[in-house]
Amino acid sequence: MKTFPEVLTVRPILSAAGEVPMPGSKSISNRALLLAALSSGRTELKGILRADDTERMMESLRKLGVSVEIDEGNPESVTVEGCGGRFPVRSAELFLGNAGTAARPLTAALALAGGSYLLDGVERMRERPIGDLLVALRSLGAEIECLNREGYFPLRIGERRSVSGKASCHISGEVSSQFITALLLSSPVYSGPEGLEIIVDGHLISRPYVLMTLKLMEQFGVHAEDQGDRFFVPHAEYRRGNPYLVEGDASGASYFLALGALSGPADGPGVRVTGVGRDSIQGDVQFAAFLERMGARIAWGENWIEARPPVSGKLHGIHADCTEIPDAAMTLAAIGLMAEGETVLTGIGSWRVKETDRIAAMQAELSKFGADVKTGDDWLSVTSPQKLLPAEVSTYKDHRMAMSLSLAACGGVSVRILDPGCVSKTFPDYFERLAGLVKTAPLTDKD
Ligand SMILES: O=C(O)C1=C[C@@H](OP(=O)(O)O)[C@@H](O)[C@H](O)C1
Numbered sequence: 251m252k253t254f255p256e257v258l259t260v261r262p263i264l265s266a267a268g269e270v271p272m273p274g275s276k277s278i279s280n281r282a283l284l285l286a287a288l289s290s291g292r293t294e295l296k297g298i299l300r301a302d303d304t305e306r307m308m309e310s311l312r313k314l315g316v317s318v319e320i321d322e323g324n325p326e327s328v329t330v331e332g333c334g335g336r337f338p339v340r341s342a343e344l345f346l347g348n349a350g351t352a353a354r355p356l357t358a359a360l361a362l363a364g365g366s367y368l369l370d371g372v373e374r375m376r377e378r379p380i381g382d383l384l385v386a387l388r389s390l391g392a393e394i395e396c397l398n399r400e401g402y403f404p405l406r407i408g409e410r411r412s413v414s415g416k417a418s419c420h421i422s423g424e425v426s427s428q429f430i431t432a433l434l435l436s437s438p439v440y441s442g443p444e445g446l447e448i449i450v451d452g453h454l455i456s457r458p459y460v461l462m463t464l465k466l467m468e469q470f471g472v473h474a475e476d477q478g479d480r481f482f483v484p485h486a487e488y489r490r491g492n493p494y495l496v497e498g499d500a501s502g503a504s505y506f507l508a509l510g511a512l513s514g515p516a517d518g519p520g521v522r523v524t525g526v527g528r529d530s531i532q533g534d535v536q537f538a539a540f541l542e543r544m545g546a547r548i549a550w551g552e553n554w555i556e557a558r559p560p561v562s563g564k565l566h567g568i569h570a571d572c573t574e575i576p577d578a579a580m581t582l583a584a585i586g587l588m589a590e591g592e593t594v595l596t597g598i599g600s601w602r603v604k605e606t607d608r609i610a611a612m613q614a615e616l617s618k619f620g621a622d623v624k625t626g627d628d629w630l631s632v633t634s635p636q637k638l639l640p641a642e643v644s645t646y647k648d649h650r651m652a653m654s655l656s657l658a659a660c661g662g663v664s665v666r667i668l669d670p671g672c673v674s675k676t677f678p679d680y681f682e683r684l685a686g687l688v689k690t691a692p693l694t695d696k697d
Pocket residue numbers: 276277278350351425426427428431455456459460576577600
């Protein structure tokens with residue numbers, strides 16, 4: 251396991267340039283792992299992210315009796331023996347850490363498969379709501395008991411009752427799109443012969459993640475019909491003939507694109523991220539378009555994205571509806587420290603129930619740099635100060651707090667990051683990749 255210091259200082263960044271490959275997408279990796287497990291036959295997965303969130307999924311699948319073999323010479327290559335939805339182990343205790351993309355989809359799969367399972371996670375996972383998903387699963391006959399508090403982890407799953415003639419369910423789309431993803435992924439395998447209609451109540455947040463789910467299902471041989479506020483999933487078998495290649499992580503790419511847009515030289519080559527590009531199935535590639543609205547110069551290729559600063563040298567604040575890019579939106583908040591004027595993010599209510607209350611955490615930490623930060627239930631505004639102050643920042647066990655706040659070093663200040671190891675959730679070697687692209691201010695007597 252990789253070790254981290256208690257505090258990591260990112261020195262003032264003077265310039266940034268170069269090309270950086272992205273590790274596999276967390277969202278695609280965990281979907282592909284589960285789909286491979288639910289498939290009939292063997293699937294080879296390539297480019298799988300190796301980080302805490304995907305370890306939790308692989309470890310859980312193994313405890314369920316699924317063979318998940320890592321190629322020792324190439325740890326991003328993983329071969330999974332599918333069980334067609336019939337997990338060999340019918341009684342197990344799973345620890346899901348704080349991985350939403352493992353916890354929610356596995357809850358649905360196991361509740362619909364039925365058995366005797368106990369699911370738990372870290373303390374924060376016990377505070378992240380899952381009630382809407384449980385209501386939908388129970389309506390389909392699942393037996394789920396919440397051991398501490400209704401609607402939250404830890405859960406005990408029992409045998410599923412058969413509910414005759416039940417081919418539809420309702421689910422709220424307002425708290426997390428992962429609930430809908432969870433139902434979609436399991437539906438082909440566990441529905442009755444007539445399939446399942448999933449009706450979304452209320453506004454569906456983070457929709458691109460649901461579209462990503464539909465794409466992956468398709469890539470594993472099952473077509474579900476998308477009618478906007480409802481989905482029709484046939485009863486069908488997942489099967490993947492050829493190896494599946496996971497794209498680079500678009501949310502992780504947002505930090506490096508921001509780096510390219512915030513750090514000169516203006517006539518330099520900028521920063522290019524590879525492994526993810528124009529043809530991506532990840533909604534977070536849209537971050538590049540937001541960056542462009544802030545004045546950055548962006549170029550796209552099939553498998554890469556590049557960012558350079560504006561000709562004027564300085565980005566400007568924008569009003570951004572972030573309902574579709576909740577994760578990359580945190581990068582926009584950090585950019586707000588250095589963009590001229592005010593940066594306003596709306597549609598970020600879901601930040602309150604992620605790794606930490608990200609609205610409160612961002613307000614506290616961005617303020618340390620001297621910015622004026624205002625917040626409401628589902629929005630945040632940052633007005634950049636005349637001159638940034640150096641700061642020591644807390645990270646709240648939230649990988650995105652660490653990664654996005656490291657960018658403040660582009661504003662000519664040192665950033666002391668507490669518990670930098672929290673990046674292990676999705677991007678263990680983030681700081682090494684950052685260091686490989688930047689020139690920083692030399693140490694002085696004051697350091
Ligand atoms: O389905 C996914 O892979 C994800 C969906 C999003 O969550 P919400 O739907 O809860 O916003 C996102 O924040 C998370 O990091 C990954």
